[in-house]
Amino acid sequence: KQEVTQIPAALSVPEGENLVLNCSFTDSAIYNLQWFRQDPGKGLTSLLLIQSSQREQTSGRLNASLDKSSGRSTLYIAASQPGDSATYLCAVINAGGTSYGKLTFGQGTILTVHP
């Protein structure tokens, strides 16, 4: 059974700092990995999706890397801003399945960026 773990559970940083969020998964046979953002009381917003054949994806100040063989991904946020404060969730889809929306999520990292 696929298990996804995110470290740290919570992170508080001053504005402007660069930071790294970590995600690990136990079964490396994945189809893709995705990072989401969740604001309090809101749904999930997709940030970056990395296919299993890719090593990284970038969007603005965000960069996500994937090392499938070691079962790890990192989300790098450059020059953090108070508006980045949210919960960040990592999720994978296992290869070989037919349910393409059957994501396995980590518990999330709660990020607080203070001015």
Place this chain on the structure above:
Amino acid sequence: GAGVSQTPSNKVTEKGKYVELRCDPISGHTALYWYRQSLGQGPEFLIYFQGTGAADDSGLPNDRFFAVRPEGSVSTLKIQRTERGDSAVYLCASSLGNSLPGELFFGEGSRLTVL
């Protein structure tokens, strides 16, 4: 509509009562998913519809939970004889049937509290 719509946004009920949660997917999306998110946890997969049929209901915790999508659009998640442990945010997501795996669009969720 512009996004996935879920109603009610909040539902408080007493133990033992019956509850229905509704999801309106994005127009034209043939795939629909229900997830459950407990406090401090990542979402957990419940059920996946492709059109009107439940293609994967392996995440439903027990037979008190049931979901329908009679016309291939709106879906209703039904919970019978609610228990305090059912308290969670129930998230609905939709995607195009031929989209890349993981390209889900989430609603803001229905927060269920069972007293």
